[in-house]
Amino acid sequence: MLVLHHAWRSSASRRVRLCLEEKGLAYESHVVNLEALEQHSPEYLKINPNGVIPALIHDGKPLYESGTICEYLDEVFPEPPLSPDNAYDRASMRNWVRHVDALIGNLVIFNWRHSLQKVAEKWTDEELAEHLKKIPSKERQEAWLRVARRPYTEEERAVARGKLVHLLDRMERTLNETAWLAGARYTIADIAVVPFVKRIDEEIAPEQVAAQFHPRVSKWWADIQARPAFARANIGPFLDKWGQAQT
Amino acid sequence: MLVLHHAWRSSASRRVRLCLEEKGLAYESHVVNLEALEQHSPEYLKINPNGVIPALIHDGKPLYESGTICEYLDEVFPEPPLSPDNAYDRASMRNWVRHVDALIGNLVIFNWRHSLQKVAEKWTDEELAEHLKKIPSKERQEAWLRVARRPYTEEERAVARGKLVHLLDRMERTLNETAWLAGARYTIADIAVVPFVKRIDEEIAPEQVAAQFHPRVSKWWADIQARPAFARANIGPFLDKWGQAQT
Numbered sequence: 472m473l474v475l476h477h478a479w480r481s482s483a484s485r486r487v488r489l490c491l492e493e494k495g496l497a498y499e500s501h502v503v504n505l506e507a508l509e510q511h512s513p514e515y516l517k518i519n520p521n522g523v524i525p526a527l528i529h530d531g532k533p534l535y536e537s538g539t540i541c542e543y544l545d546e547v548f549p550e551p552p553l554s555p556d557n558a559y560d561r562a563s564m565r566n567w568v569r570h571v572d573a574l575i576g577n578l579v580i581f582n583w584r585h586s587l588q589k590v591a592e593k594w595t596d597e598e599l600a601e602h603l604k605k606i607p608s609k610e611r612q613e614a615w616l617r618v619a620r621r622p623y624t625e626e627e628r629a630v631a632r633g634k635l636v637h638l639l640d641r642m643e644r645t646l647n648e649t650a651w652l653a654g655a656r657y658t659i660a661d662i663a664v665v666p667f668v669k670r671i672d673e674e675i676a677p678e679q680v681a682a683q684f685h686p687r688v689s690k691w692w693a694d695i696q697a698r699p700a701f702a703r704a705n706i707g708p709f710l711d712k713w714g715q716a717q718t
Numbered sequence: 719m720l721v722l723h724h725a726w727r728s729s730a731s732r733r734v735r736l737c738l739e740e741k742g743l744a745y746e747s748h749v750v751n752l753e754a755l756e757q758h759s760p761e762y763l764k765i766n767p768n769g770v771i772p773a774l775i776h777d778g779k780p781l782y783e784s785g786t787i788c789e790y791l792d793e794v795f796p797e798p799p800l801s802p803d804n805a806y807d808r809a810s811m812r813n814w815v816r817h818v819d820a821l822i823g824n825l826v827i828f829n830w831r832h833s834l835q836k837v838a839e840k841w842t843d844e845e846l847a848e849h850l851k852k853i854p855s856k857e858r859q860e861a862w863l864r865v866a867r868r869p870y871t872e873e874e875r876a877v878a879r880g881k882l883v884h885l886l887d888r889m890e891r892t893l894n895e896t897a898w899l900a901g902a903r904y905t906i907a908d909i910a911v912v913p914f915v916k917r918i919d920e921e922i923a924p925e926q927v928a929a930q931f932h933p934r935v936s937k938w939w940a941d942i943q944a945r946p947a948f949a950r951a952n953i954g955p956f957l958d959k960w961g962q963a964q965t
Contacts (some may be wrong), residue, residue, distance in 0.1 A: 534809050539809050539813050539816065543806070558793040
C-alpha cells in the first residue's frame with residue numbers, strides 16, 4: 472500500500488510520480504494544500520520533519536526526500552531497474568541528484584511567483600512571522616520571506632536563469648558521451664532533472680532546450696516526453712491554478 | 719589503487735577517511751592546499767567540477783561528494799558493511815546524510831574563521847573578485863565573500879550554534895529508539911555526523927555533547943571515538959595550522 476503526499480506542480484513530487492509510474496506502481500494520491508501551509512502542520516511534520524513535499528507512506532512507514540524515495544522504490548520494486556548496474560555509474564547517478572537538488576533555489580525563483588507569492592504577499596507582518604516560525608528549513612524561510620515582502624528581481628531571475636542554462640550545458644556534455652545521464656540506462660538521474668527541464672522549456676529559457684543550442688538535451692527531452700510514464704505522471708503546464716490538476 | 723584528495727580538517731574529507739579506515743583500505747593521500755585555492759584550479763576541477771574536497775580516484779576514475787563516495791566504497795568493498803541490510807533503514811541512512819549536508823553552512827561559520835578567513839581578509843578587492851569568479855557554488859561564493867569582507871557576527875554564530883544543537887536533539891530522539899542512527903548497525907549515517915559532533919564537542923557547544931543534556935549522543939560519541947578507525951582517520955583538534963596534520 473503506497474500513499475503519496477504531493478502537489479501536482481512540485482518538482483520533487485513530479486520526480487516521485489515519474490518513478491512510481493515507470494515502475495507501474497499504483498498509489499493513493501493525497502494532494503497537500505501548500506497555500507494553506509498544510510506541509511507545516513504538526514500532522515504533516517510527523518510524516519516529514521523537514522516540512523516539504525513529497526512524502527510517501529509505504530505499508531504505514533513514512534519516507535521523504537525525493538532522491539531517497541526514488542532509490543527506495545528502486546530497491547523494493549526492482550523491475551524495471553532505474554539505477555545503473557555498476558557502482559561507478561550509480562555514483563554518477565547520485566551526484567546528478569545531489570547536483571540538481573542544490574539548484575532547486577533557482578527554480579523556486581521562477582515557480583513561486585506564479586503560486587505561493589500570491590498568497591504570501593497578502594499576509595500581515597504578524598501572519599508572516601507566525602508562518603516563518605513553522606518552517607524548518609532556513610532556505611525555505613528565506614524564500615517565503617522574499618515572496619512575501621521583497622519579490623525576486625528581474626536581475627535575480629537572470630542569474631537564476633543562467634544557472635539553469637548551465638545545467639543544460641552540463642547535461643549536454645554528459646549526453647555527448649552516454650545515452651542517458653548516468654550511463655546506458657534511463658535512471659533516477661534522468662528523473663531528477665525532468666522537472667527542471669520541463670520548466671526551462673515551458674517558461675525560463677525555451678530556446679535553450681531546442682536542438683540549435685543543446686542538441687543532445689533536445690533529443691533526450693523528446694525521448695523523455697515520449698515515455699508512457701511521463702504522461703501518466705501528469706507533469707502538465709505550470710501556469711494554471713496551484714494545486715489543481717494542470718491539464 | 720585509491721588516491722584521496724583531501725584536507726585534514728575538512729568535514730567531508732574526514733567522512734571519507736573514516737569510511738576508508740573502517741573498510742581497512744589503504745590509499746595514497748594528497749592534501750589539497752585550500753589556502754592557495756588549489757581546489758578551484760583547472761586541474762582539480764577536472765577531477766571535481768564542484769571545486770570542493772574531497773575527491774577519490776579509484777583505478778583512475780574520479781569520485782566526489784562525500785556521501786556518494788562512501789556509498790560507492792560500501793558497494794565496491796562490501797566488508798565490513800556500512801549500510802543497513804534493509805531498504806527502509808537505507809532510506810533513513812540517506813536522509814541523515816542529506817540532512818547533515820544541508821547543515822554544513824552552519825559549521826562553515828565556525829570553522830573558516832580559524833583558517834580561510836585569515837587568508838581571505840588580506841585579499842584586495844581585485845583579488846577577491848578574481849577568486850570569487852572561480853568558485854562554482856553560490857553558497858561557497860557567499861561564504862568566501864563573508865569571511866573576506868563581512869565576518870560572521872556573534873549573533874549569526876548563535877543562530878548557527880542553535881541549528882547544530884538541534885542536530886543533537888534529532889540524534890538523541892533517534893538514538894532513543896535504535897543503537898545507531900540508521901538502525902542496529904553503525905553506518906554511513908553515523909560517519910556523516912562525526913565531523914559535526916567533533917566540532918560541537920571541541921568548540922561550538924561542548925556542554926551539549928555531555929550526558930547531562932544528550933545522554934544518548936554522549937554514549938554514541940564515546941563509542942565512535944573508541945573505534946580503531948577513528949584514530950586512524952586522524953580527526954584531530956581543529957585549532958592548529960590549517961592543512962597540516964593536527965596532532
